Amino acid sequence: MLNLGDTMPNIKADSTIGPIELFDYFGSNWGILFSHPKDFTPVCTTELGRLAQLAESFEKRGVKIVGLSVDTVQDHKEWTKDIEAYAKAPVKFPLLADPNGDIARSLGLLDKDSADTLTVRGVFIVSPNRKIRATICYPTSAGRNFDEILRVVDSLQFTDARPDTVTPVGWKSGDEVIVKPGCPSTADTKVLQVPSGKEYLRFTK
Structure with missing residues (x-):
């Protein structure tokens, strides 16, 4: 897994909003790339639902969000309907397709203890200069706290200033x-x- 201070790779992949080049998508903003184990799973649905509810809070802080899992764009799009029904909020952020696991593998995000190809619950917080400022990694069994991730962004932005x-x-x-x-x-x-x-x-x- 990438470390603090590393430069975030400029990932290129298809997504729910079309082809994405990560640096172009982030632009001059802060960015968050997060991974989730698999589409159509219960814990992931609650996580992305909460993130959908917090989307405007991240936007106000100048943070662009993108998700990643070893699934197809079509699966992402179908699953998004379930997330929105659960969260009662629109999913405004794109989800990257990585059906072969190549991106997850390059970022050190594959769960080595799983018999299936699952991505761990990873988070990279990236500053506008493309440097990784914070990382979080949870096992597939434990849902993350995206309110805490928002708090970390506040801390990073405050102490930078x-x-x-x-x-x-x-x-x-x-x-x-x-x-x-x-x-x-x-x-x-x-x-x-x-x-x-x-x-x-x-x-x-």
């Missing part, structure tokens, strides 16, 4: 952030006193 900060556990937009070690305190910095006496827990608005 404020490189003197990092975000603490469970951080959400509007919460206090941490002053990064080695960076100077600001006027409203609060230092948490700890038994070690080290002043490394510095919070700011």
